[in-house]
Amino acid sequence: MNGITLILYCVVVIGLFYFVGIAPQKKEQKKKEELMSKLAVGDYVVTTSGMYGQVIDITSDMVIVEFGGKNCRIPMLKAAIASVEKADAMHKGVSAEAKDAAADGTVDQKTK
Numbered sequence: 001m002n003g004i005t006l007i008l009y010c011v012v013v014i015g016l017f018y019f020v021g022i023a024p025q026k027k028e029q030k031k032k033e034e035l036m037s038k039l040a041v042g043d044y045v046v047t048t049s050g051m052y053g054q055v056i057d058i059t060s061d062m063v064i065v066e067f068g069g070k071n072c073r074i075p076m077l078k079a080a081i082a083s084v085e086k087a088d089a090m091h092k093g094v095s096a097e098a099k100d101a102a103a104d105g106t107v108d109q110k111t112k
Contacts (some may be wrong), residue, residue: 035083038084039055042054042087043086045065045085046081047080047082048081052067056073061077064076
């Protein structure tokens, strides 16, 4: 009877380890792969280092992201992208003047 209890405890611990550690990690990995498969030119991304930019080119495992002005284009691995926002969702409700100012880099700073 002592051997059966020990085996039961081992099965419970292994099952708990799976549901707490392995299953959520697999779910997160699947979500990340889906995100990368839907990545398109023009999408806005946030990198794992916190930099925010727009995707201008995509290859098999790399993307070229434009940060700030038009002269700052950096190639990086797709794995370095933390989140993606579609271009349409980013500018929903934003006026045409604000879009142009953001594209030109001439956004006015208002003081309070």
